[in-house]
Amino acid sequence: MNATATPPTMVHVPEAELADTVRRALTRMGLSDPHVRAIAQVIVAGQRDACQSHGVYRLISCFDAVRAGKVQLAVEPVVTTSGGPIVQVDAKFGFSPLAFERGLPALVDAARHHGLGALVIRHCFHFSALWPEIEAITAQGLAALALTPSHAWVAPAGGTRPLLGTNPIAFGWPRPGPYPYVFDFATSAIARGDLELHRRAGQPLPQGCGVDADGQPSTDPVAVARGAMRAFGGHKGSALATMVELMAGALIGDWTSRESLAFDDGAGVAPCHGELILAFDPLVLGGGDAAVQTARAEALLEGIAGQARLPSQRRFAARERSHAEGIAVPATMYEDILQLAG
């Protein structure tokens, strides 16, 4: 989604070339090779899928976070397993993608062995979408649910002061064929990245996305950033955002969005907190005929596709285009990242 009224001029870059440029930019920031590889993968995947708010634009988030001096650039995440369903990763205040990558094999093993597994990541700086993680799990034939706090930017329903994060919930289900069923959405009425893109483009927000610092409804992205964003879907979305704080914060012994923002202390960089990712093996939990399970899920999903659009279809269509034509990047953005890559 792009916030500009007139589409920007795009350049089309082969995936390998874009990945190389992104890696060089990250390396110049001082990140270790494992972090560079893991981060580049999610950033390039975001741009490939035309997620402008989670594509190469996020290199700027990385750059800002690194410059603020809070992120550990070369730290190796520590994975702890016990043979049970819980896999714990201490990201040690590095960026999250490497922590996820390091924990994934044990999570998959746990889910296959026990029927479900939980990957608990603590102390990570988080700027990425959750769907790359979800898709890495569905690629193993598992269902996945991921929750993470962010910064305290969202007012609870009925209130006007920021307290909750934009707290995304992402879910995936493996399907036959190349693409799983996947959704990944902020529990705020608009994603923070989209708010930022509106701000950069000087475009008003849709109605209902937030309030200004006086608690009055506003469509001005600058005023809403100073006031509070709203949860989607009224009290239900607000309750889900609260659940994310409790499950991916208090439950796992890591920070809530308010604590993340307090730690940020005005630096304005990526949130720092934990993440909870659950994986489920249909072959174990179904207790029966896998073909029946698949047919049942496919009947449901085809029933939806027969009258509406499934989530992520725009992303998957963009992915096909990227494979055919190269990855589309806004021309001015590409110049910026070439600068970063040196």
Added chain:
Amino acid sequence: MNATATPPTMVHVPEAELADTVRRALTRMGLSDPHVRAIAQVIVAGQRDACQSHGVYRLISCFDAVRAGKVQLAVEPVVTTSGGPIVQVDAKFGFSPLAFERGLPALVDAARHHGLGALVIRHCFHFSALWPEIEAITAQGLAALALTPSHAWVAPAGGTRPLLGTNPIAFGWPRPGPYPYVFDFATSAIARGDLELHRRAGQPLPQGCGVDADGQPSTDPVAVARGAMRAFGGHKGSALATMVELMAGALIGDWTSRESLAFDDGAGVAPCHGELILAFDPLVLGGGDAAVQTARAEALLEGIAGQARLPSQRRFAARERSHAEGIAVPATMYEDILQLAG
């Protein structure tokens, strides 16, 4: 919530007396003692908490389901455990409350031992709210998440034909003091029970709850019942409803809402499907200082309560009143259930 414009005359019945009446009514339907006890508990709890759509009104649902001859009245649920985190209960086409009751101790054990546990209930007739189950788990100091399909009454966002269930999501977090943090909501814009109460009271639905059989927006509960309900929160609520079908249907090898409705075959009785309940032990998953976890959660929840209402507060207030004054029951409804009790 009550749909009538003028509040009905209420009688106040001591809890023990109401429970006795409800049990007698259920016994007269032919249900076995264990089912009678388990069902009466959730129905009385619903009325006690002033959930008119999940209180004694549900005796009529039970009666209709029993009369339709599909529900097993005296079947004993079969619990299967393996020492791992998964607890499975085959409800054998009985009502769900006894199946939950029978599976609960093993679920609690699994969560305490492994950090998380999953209770998979299959083949149950389901008419109850999920919060009694959630509160039974939070009472053990555990967090809980419960999902269940229903009947295919809800159109996916962007469509107009019923396919998804009202698919509730319920979550709970244990708190110091008598009441946990709990929410329990339909992923439809209005709960089915509330739609029924509007229909019985001849009251229009709020805007945006559904469409008629021609796919046109309607506030007529009869027309929406013949057409399709809408998900809450647009495509996000619709995606969550889809997740519930996949997680508490396809994943666990039980029916989706569409299959439940097909099995119903026009009988118009309670849905028959499975349920997935996850329980999480903060003491295991927090990996540290429980007092810090509690303080963190309380800071969040008090921060919400300082500017808005937490979910379930109306229920808890009604519970206090019921304890003090007896349980309020609409007078005409109470006459109906005295009739059923004989």
